[in-house]
Amino acid sequence: DTGSAAAVPIDPRFDIAYVTPVTIGTPPQTLQLDFDTGSSDLWVFSSHTPTSQIRGQEIYTPDKSTTSKLLDGHTWSITYGDGSASRGNVYTDNFTVGGLAVASQAIQCAQQVSSSFTTEESIDGLLGLGFSTLNTVNPASQLTFFDNAKSKLGSPVFTADLKNKQAGTYDFGFIDKAKYTGEITYVPVNPDPGYWTFTSSGYAVGSGNFSGSPITGIADTGTSLVYLPTAIVTAYYRQVQGATNSRNYGGYVFPCSATLPPFTFGVGETKFTIPASYMSYAPVTDGSSTCFGGLQSSSGIGVNIWGDVALKAAFVVFNGANPPTLGWATK
Numbered sequence: 001d002t003g004s005a006a007a008v009p010i011d012p013r014f015d016i017a018y019v020t021p022v023t024i025g026t027p028p029q030t031l032q033l034d035f036d037t038g039s040s041d042l043w044v045f046s047s048h049t050p051t052s053q054i055r056g057q058e059i060y061t062p063d064k065s066t067t068s069k070l071l072d073g074h075t076w077s078i079t080y081g082d083g084s085a086s087r088g089n090v091y092t093d094n095f096t097v098g099g100l101a102v103a104s105q106a107i108q109c110a111q112q113v114s115s116s117f118t119t120e121e122s123i124d125g126l127l128g129l130g131f132s133t134l135n136t137v138n139p140a141s142q143l144t145f146f147d148n149a150k151s152k153l154g155s156p157v158f159t160a161d162l163k164n165k166q167a168g169t170y171d172f173g174f175i176d177k178a179k180y181t182g183e184i185t186y187v188p189v190n191p192d193p194g195y196w197t198f199t200s201s202g203y204a205v206g207s208g209n210f211s212g213s214p215i216t217g218i219a220d221t222g223t224s225l226v227y228l229p230t231a232i233v234t235a236y237y238r239q240v241q242g243a244t245n246s247r248n249y250g251g252y253v254f255p256c257s258a259t260l261p262p263f264t265f266g267v268g269e270t271k272f273t274i275p276a277s278y279m280s281y282a283p284v285t286d287g288s289s290t291c292f293g294g295l296q297s298s299s300g301i302g303v304n305i306w307g308d309v310a311l312k313a314a315f316v317v318f319n320g321a322n323p324p325t326l327g328w329a330t331k
């Protein structure tokens with residue numbers, strides 16, 4: 001079997017996050033989920049979520065599904081590095097993504113979500129595509145959709161083809177040659193503690209020379225920006241007129257009118273250039289002439305994160321074979 005579904009930016013102006021339609025239950029209930037290779041919980045806004053915490057999201061109502069089953073006594077609770085969080089109970093139900101079906105997928109129903117999820121009206125939940133070791137369900141952790149689907153897939157892979165300010169695609173079980181150019185460079189993945197962790201072969205700022213120092217980080221579709229070591233980030237913003245590291249805004253900002261250099265990162269012998277236009281993320285507040293950078297320091301995080309700003313410059317193969325690898329191709 002295979003599956004293919006669109007990854008649609010939730011805001012036409014800035015690529016904050018992407019959502020993908022899924023169906024849950026019988027008859028099918030359609031929700032838009034944020035596919036997230038940086039976590040491993042599949043959680044949804046639901047009939048168990050207090051209405052005060054729902055603002056326009058679609059919800060999953062297990063009681064309306066003839067195939068839903070309560071996973072008795074199981075709970076979950078997740079907190080992301082930005083302080084956002086959710087928790088709740090667990091059902092199993094039929095689940096499909098782009099024509100690929102999994103019976104009795106664990107669906108984590110939110111009984112509590114933090115304000116940053118309430119205010120993201122276009123996100124009805126998250127679909128974790130990290131390794132199942134990161135799943136937070138207690139007392140028994142649950143498998144991700146990808147782990148449940150793997151045995152049905154021709155090839156144990158999924159691919160991310162995210163795009164700038166337009167819809168991209170997540171494919172499951174096959175690699176679409178029409179989506180990339182040249183050869184795919186595969187690199188080893190360290191699945192411990194559960195992220196798609198790989199090592200980049202270096203970077204360059206604008207037309208500067210390539211620095212071949214290895215950068216270990218995670219391929220994370222659930223994080224908007226790129227977070228790298230401070231030395232790299234300061235080297236980048238040294239080339240941006242008027243850029244400052246703002247305590248007030250929590251990162252590097254610059255005049256929206258500034259000329260930005262592109263940013264190149266290496267995977268094996270292949271080089272990926274993030275165009276300058278991707279490196280300006282958004283005005284710090286609506287209408288402001290101060291913009292927040294798409295590249296920020298990872299010093300407070302503890303891990304380097306290759307988020308959407310980087311991933312949308314490539315076609316990425318998440319190879320769930322044993323051992324797992326990541327494939328990168330230009331497009």
Ligand SMILES: O=C(CNCCc1c[nH]c2ccccc12)Nc1scc(-c2ccccc2)c1C(=O)NCc1ccccc1
Pocket residue numbers: 017034036037038039080081082083084116117120123220222223224300301302303305
């Ligand atoms: O959690 C994920 C992927 N799912 C995000 C789901 C999500 C969390 N709010 C959301 C809001 C909307 C949609 C999805 C999400 N990735 C990782 S690995 C390490 C960290 C981390 C650890 C410590 C400190 C910082 C990061 C994060 C992290 O918190 N990223 C989000 C972020 C990173 C920086 C700034 C903001 C957010």
